[in-house]
Amino acid sequence: MFILPKVKFSYNMFEPYFDAQTMETHYTKHHAGYVSKLNAALSAMDHAECEIEDIFENIEKYPSAVRNNAGGHFNHTLFWSLLSTNMTQVSPLLTEAIARDFGALQLFKKKFEEAALSVFGSGWAWLVKNSEGRLEILTTSGQDNPAMSDLGSYEILLGLDVWEHAYYLKYQNRRAEYIDAFWSVLDWARVSERFARSEKFTELVDKC
């Protein structure tokens, strides 16, 4: 069984950017729901994998209930790990890669904001590293992510949840304000670490 990971934050920690009620509902209801539905969907299969990476790498073998909920579990585990109240800096190595692939940090942010705003309905915006080591901004629908084999098997550096459940209580339909607030709670040190280490998912999500 996959388990809902413990998180280091308190629900009100990211006020005023992310409100406490949203954080609590998001973690205890939405994320917890993905975990329990993932377990239910896997237990209905005979030869289910127990590692989230293996599921993503062979995503075409799985029914949509596994795809959606494995994505939901990983995406939220990643998202929580990227939040911090410390104003962290982008590492020199990642700064260099961002400059190479986007021109500058401010230009990357602008492009990322545009991508996150452009997601129609529920989905995510991502910063990923491709197989040549270059950075790309991608978007996905639902709880899909770019690590899934049929979406390119990218290494994910950061992801922003743009489902309405992530912002509606505080920002209503003003997604742009929520995206702007994200920069104030994003742990760039963590993103830089993922970039430097090519971090595997298993370091974030326990095996079931």
Ligand code: MN
């Ligand atoms: Mn969410």
